[in-house]
Amino acid sequence: MQAIRKEEDTNNRITVIDVIRGITLIGICATHAFQHFGAFTSNPQPPFPWIGTMDEITSWILQYLVMGKFFIIFSFLFGLSFFIQMDSAAKKGVDFRGRFLWRLTLLFIIGLLHSAIFRNDILIIYAVLGVPLVLMYRWPSKWLISIALFFVLGGAQLTYIGYQALVPASSIEQVETPKERRARWQEIFLNKPFSENIQHNTTEQLSFKFNFQFGEYGRGYMTMGFFILGLLAGRIRLFQNLEKYQQQLLKLAWLALAVVLLLYALKPILPQGERLSLAAWLVIPVDSLINLLSAYLWVFLIITLYKKASVQKRLEKILSYGRMGLTNYILQSVIGVFIFYGYGLALHHELGVFLSVAVCLGYTYLQLQISHLWLKKFRYGPIEWLWRSGTYLKWQALKR
DSSP states (O other), X not given: OHHHHXXXXXXXXXXHHHHHHHHHHHHHHHHHHHTGGGTOOOOOOOSSHHHHHHHHHHHHHIIIIITTHHHHHHHHHHHHHHHHHHHHHHHTXXXXXXXHHHHHHHHHHHHHHHHHHOTTOOHHHHHHHHHHHXXXXXXXXXXXXXXXXXXHTTHXXXXXXXXXXXXXXXXXXXXXXXXXXXXXXXXXXXXXXXXHHHHHHTTHHHHHHHHHHHSSSOHHHHHHHHHHHHHHHHHTXXXXXXXXXXXXXXXXXXXHHHHHHHHHHHGGGSOOOOTTSHHHHTHHHHHHHHHHHHHHHHHHHHHHHXXXXXXXXXXHHHHHHHHTHHHHHHHHHHHHHHHHSTTTTOTTTTOOHHHHHHHHHHHHHHHHHHHHHHHHHBSSOHHHHHHHHHHHTSOOOOBO
């Protein structure tokens, strides 16, 4: 822990947070590769029998250990970073809320440009959800805990289900089933030119994204809950005082593991129903708790391992990768879209789950090397530098 503290004092960063962000980005890339970066998965005939076995193993690992978990950590870190920036400014006697709202405006623009290429971009949603986070900054912790639990455990979805039960169903017949819509989208992703993909992503896909996040699916409300948890972690100075909270974190890890195993055992016996029904809603808090507690176990594992100086040395490049998180997040999706979409290499037909993830990890390895070399000469990643310069409306020093 002393090694961590020394490095933090040197560069005024809590380095373990950057490591967590870097590992999270790798998990997000693997998840997107599993889905062929939004072009939808396919089941190509494996060239060798062992590839089919590896596809099954990789799918199991992703579904039970990665998918849904790293998205939570990424959202948590956004809320934590928000608090750190606000708190750092407050220590200098500066109210950073107005500046942060402008920073969110720039993030929205970055997310909009990214969405034009990658339909599953999350930055634009983070920019929107960051606005209420600014308003909540000074709210009492008890209020924030209640709001976070309401969102994380599916309270918003339950409210939507209740609303749908009271409001008569629309008499307009559905002109396109989800299966038909998926097939139409896949035709665009896999067979249409780049220009048509951009037009589709900035119109229909953008509309679908906001409906998915704030409509019947309610994913955005859950993200808001994770933001708040990150804000609360910053408020108690969790990462500045890891030694102080060490025993509590360990006890919570054992409890989280027990609850996750119990919930996985209970999940098969839960009642099933239509998506907009009370029976179907019961699955939401169970899945949310599984993913949230699993995400906590990942964070606890990284924190515990990172105490060792030998581990810190081995994770230096992941640290750099995490410090350039915005640049690397955008770059990984641009590369992934080029690999799998029809206007690029169109490898969705050739690569199953295992090979898709292997390709993702391959170019992630290159990103790790480049990030480490870049930060030896420069203070920020290229997009981080532009974002920071835009935030202060002044070109920031880039070279070390």
